[in-house]
Amino acid sequence: MSESAIIVLNKATIRQADNIILTDVNLKIEKGEFVYLIGKVGSGKTSLLKTLYADLPLSEGGGSVAGYYLKIIKRKQIPFLRRKIGIVFQDFQLLTDRSVHHNLEFVLRATGWKNKNEIDRRIEDVLEKVNMGKKGYKMPHELSGGEQQRIVIARALLNSPDIILADEPTGNLDPETSDELVELLRDISKNGRTIIMATHQYDLLQKYPARIMECIQGKLVEKSEKLEETESQSS
Numbered sequence: 001m002s003e004s005a006i007i008v009l010n011k012a013t014i015r016q017a018d019n020i021i022l023t024d025v026n027l028k029i030e031k032g033e034f035v036y037l038i039g040k041v042g043s044g045k046t047s048l049l050k051t052l053y054a055d056l057p058l059s060e061g062g063g064s065v066a067g068y069y070l071k072i073i074k075r076k077q078i079p080f081l082r083r084k085i086g087i088v089f090q091d092f093q094l095l096t097d098r099s100v101h102h103n104l105e106f107v108l109r110a111t112g113w114k115n116k117n118e119i120d121r122r123i124e125d126v127l128e129k130v131n132m133g134k135k136g137y138k139m140p141h142e143l144s145g146g147e148q149q150r151i152v153i154a155r156a157l158l159n160s161p162d163i164i165l166a167d168e169p170t171g172n173l174d175p176e177t178s179d180e181l182v183e184l185l186r187d188i189s190k191n192g193r194t195i196i197m198a199t200h201q202y203d204l205l206q207k208y209p210a211r212i213m214e215c216i217q218g219k220l221v222e223k224s225e226k227l228e229e230t231e232s233q234s235s
Ligand SMILES: Nc1ncnc2c1ncn2[C@@H]1O[C@H](COP(=O)(O)OP(=O)(O)OP(=O)(O)O)[C@@H](O)[C@H]1O
Pocket: 016, 017, 019, 021, 039, 040, 041, 042, 043, 044, 045, 046, 047, 048, 215
């Protein structure tokens, strides 16, 4: 395995319970790379991301994420792996019963932060990073969909993760807001974070070119050289 790669999969099988979703998955992602993950509905994008997050076990093949070997990772090590990964998943939305600030505080306290001043400063920092510095007092329902997604990204940044896994972060957003969000994620990756973004919005791939991996027919395929093919399939 490469010493420098932050994410490696080697002949990996991706499973959901007894169902085999992807086989012979080989993947190497370097620190600071931005990678799109594409593929039809049900092709395995989320399953792959969940495997990297140790939410699904890696039973066959090898793999490491941020220095943790997925095949042999112990249950008690998983929280440490997850501190290195920021998650922007659709099924991990903001808590609706508390303000933005309290949503972020909740995560910090759950991950061991105790000092009130440090907590407040960190929250201010991440909200500034996503251009939401003045919205900490708002309740989630008082924000637009795009603003909520910015807060979800701020939450993912709280513990300064090396990696961000974003599963269709622009799913419910209008084109302009989608663009802003991808620009934000691209900026974040320029600061050395590795980002994998699953998406169905193929126009983004052309506007903001980056490496592309595709889940197709039970395999993961490098797609960067074949954008035109991808587009014709999506139209
Ligand atoms: N909890 C589960 N148990 C069993 N099978 C599952 C489970 N979750 C998903 N699957 C199956 O795994 C396959 C891959 O699903 P996955 O969610 O990874 O696809 P996806 O590419 O992310 O799809 P989408 O674009 O709709 O998000 C699908 O056939 C799905 O039915």
